[in-house]
Amino acid sequence: MKNNLGVQALVWEENKLLLIDQRKLPNTSVFVCCETVADIVSAIKDMVVRGAPAIGICAAYGAVLAMRECTALKTGETQPLLLSKLDAIADSRPTAVNLMWAIDQARTLTASTPWDKLDAALLDLALEIHRQDIEANLSMGDHALEQFRASGDGSFSVITHCNTGSLATGGYGTALGAIKSAWQAGILEHVYADETRPWLQGSRLTAWELKQDGIPFSLNADSAAAWIMQNRDVRWVIVGADRIASNGDVANKIGTYSLAVLARFHQVKVMVVAPTSTIDMSLHDGRSISIEMRADTELTHIAGQNMAPEGVAVINPVFDVTPAEFVDVIVTEKGAVLAPDKDGIAALFT
Numbered sequence: 237m238k239n240n241l242g243v244q245a246l247v248w249e250e251n252k253l254l255l256i257d258q259r260k261l262p263n264t265s266v267f268v269c270c271e272t273v274a275d276i277v278s279a280i281k282d283m284v285v286r287g288a289p290a291i292g293i294c295a296a297y298g299a300v301l302a303m304r305e306c307t308a309l310k311t312g313e314t315q316p317l318l319l320s321k322l323d324a325i326a327d328s329r330p331t332a333v334n335l336m337w338a339i340d341q342a343r344t345l346t347a348s349t350p351w352d353k354l355d356a357a358l359l360d361l362a363l364e365i366h367r368q369d370i371e372a373n374l375s376m377g378d379h380a381l382e383q384f385r386a387s388g389d390g391s392f393s394v395i396t397h398c399n400t401g402s403l404a405t406g407g408y409g410t411a412l413g414a415i416k417s418a419w420q421a422g423i424l425e426h427v428y429a430d431e432t433r434p435w436l437q438g439s440r441l442t443a444w445e446l447k448q449d450g451i452p453f454s455l456n457a458d459s460a461a462a463w464i465m466q467n468r469d470v471r472w473v474i475v476g477a478d479r480i481a482s483n484g485d486v487a488n489k490i491g492t493y494s495l496a497v498l499a500r501f502h503q504v505k506v507m508v509v510a511p512t513s514t515i516d517m518s519l520h521d522g523r524s525i526s527i528e529m530r531a532d533t534e535l536t537h538i539a540g541q542n543m544a545p546e547g548v549a550v551i552n553p554v555f556d557v558t559p560a561e562f563v564d565v566i567v568t569e570k571g572a573v574l575a576p577d578k579d580g581i582a583a584l585f586t
Contacts, residue, residue: 287404
């Protein structure tokens with residue numbers, strides 16, 4: 237049922253944040269307890285928590301912990317120290333705009349709220365960001381369903397990339413939430429889930445979530461996507477986003493751009509499902525988006541085992557940018573933007 241949000245990966249409980257350790261799924265489901273800013277930064281950097289919306293929620297709770305660390309010093313108002321802690325959280329993943337969005341709201345509160353009321357205000361903010369994310373995900377599922385029905389495809393299959401479900405959000409999911417909505421409506425036949433190298437979020441996380449929800453799916457190597465589009469009845473590529481520029485360019489997990497190019501050749505439609513908090517109106521286009529480079533070992537090693545020659549040169553961008561011209565529709569909680577461009581994106585905010 238639609239009110240089943242799936243697994244809850246983030247839980248605020250007894251003044252601490254509990255996070256499912258997504259590095260250990262699908263074999264082990266354990267929670268990591270975050271009680272300090274250092275815990276939050278480590279969880280984000282080390283990918284205990286991942287997915288732009290989930291990172292934003294985590295950052296908001298991190299602001300609460302930052303305030304409480306300052307208060308524990310008992311030296312009176314220490315606003316500069318609090319702001320430096322917020323900066324440390326903001327620097328943990330530079331591409332995910334939801335993180336910056338949440339921290340900017342915490343900074344605004346810090347500047348406008350009396351110190352003795354700031355703790356409660358920051359907690360209210362974090363709880364509201366968490367609640368709004370779940371509500372937005374459910375709305376995005378509804379708007380995506382409208383697009384599926386309007387396309388006249390009848391029942392169809394989809395291909396998706398990375399993980400965009402309950403594990404990547406406050407609950408239900410963005411792109412995977414849209415897939416759940418299509419399944420619940422009886423119009424989804426099959427999901428093809430890219431394994432999503434190098435962290436294997438597709439095989440470890442998306443496959444696990446789809447199995448939990450009873451949705452029929454197949455797991456495939458990323459490099460099999462073209463063959464699947466050529467030989468299977470795939471009508472949609474459905475992905476999330478970590479940042480969207482004001483012209484509709486989309487930064488998402490590395491490999492998304494490849495899927496969009498393949499989709500254009502095979503006449504498969506591309507849907508990006510993301511909350512408006514992911515849209516960065518300060519960016520003219522995707523060329524301005526900072527692309528994070530991660531450790532060489534993510535490519536050279538699997539489960540601690542060296543799979544490449546010692547000292548090999550590695551390039552490991554964690555995101556790529558898909559130009560807006562390769563996207564058929566961006567679905568947000570405020571509605572859908574067809575053939576996204578500056579005017580269409582701007583209309584979401586007016």
